Amino acid sequence: MAGRFRFRLESLLKLRKSLEQEAQRHLGRTVAQRNEVEARLQDLNLRHQQALESRRTETGQPIDLTFWRAVERWLVVLEQRIEAxxxxxxxxxxxVxxxxxxxTKAHQxxxxxxxxxxxRKALHDLELLREEAAAADELAVLRHRFQSRSAS
Structure with missing residues (x-):
């Protein structure tokens, strides 16, 4: 008679589940790193835009060449950082x-x-049902034989 269901690959199943969870954590870390880089890039683009805005002077205002050159050098640095x-x-x-x-591979x-x-559990349960049905049939046959002998 079939006993309690035991999946022989249970330890491998636990390992695969653990590997999937680790892959989820790794994905979370890489997404967080990507988000940090994206935020830094947005900040650099904002600084670049602000530096461009700072160069503008109102009409009739004198241009400070020292300031203009400093802003140009800063823009070059910012552009290099943006590219990096x-x-x-x-x-x-x-x-990512x-x-x-x-x-995806670990999940699959x-x-x-x-x-x-x-x-395998379904097959085990089916086999168990078959064995129980066979045992019930055996009991019914034995009961019928006993009743037919006692009636004779």
């Missing part, structure tokens, strides 16, 4: 995409084992 941050953002996007793919592997466990 843009590259860093591209790399962060690639890392890789982490998403890893999470976990689900595959989970489905296998469910199928």
């Amino acid at each position: 941050a843009s590259e860093e953002l591209r790399q962060a996007e690639a890392q 995409e890789a982490a998403r793919k890893a999470l 592997e976990h689900l595959m084992l989970l489905r296998l466990k469910e199928r």
Whole structure:
């Protein structure tokens, strides 16, 4: 008779679940890093816009060349930082995409084992029902034989 259901790959299922959870945490970290880079890039773009605005003078106002040159140097620095941050953002996007793919793969592997466990549990339950039905049939046959012998 079939005993209690025992999934032999339970430890592997737990490992896959753990790997999926780790992949989720890793994705969360990479998304947070990407968001930080994105915020930094937005801040740099805002500073760049403010520096451009600071160069403007009202009509008739004298132009301070020292200030103008300092702003130009600052704009060059900002543009270099913006370019570096843009590259860093591209790399962060690639890392997020890789982490998403890893999470998808880990999730699929976990689900595959989970489905296998469910199928094996269903087969076990079906086998248990068959055994119980066979035992009930056996009892019915024995009862019928006993009753037919005692009636004769």
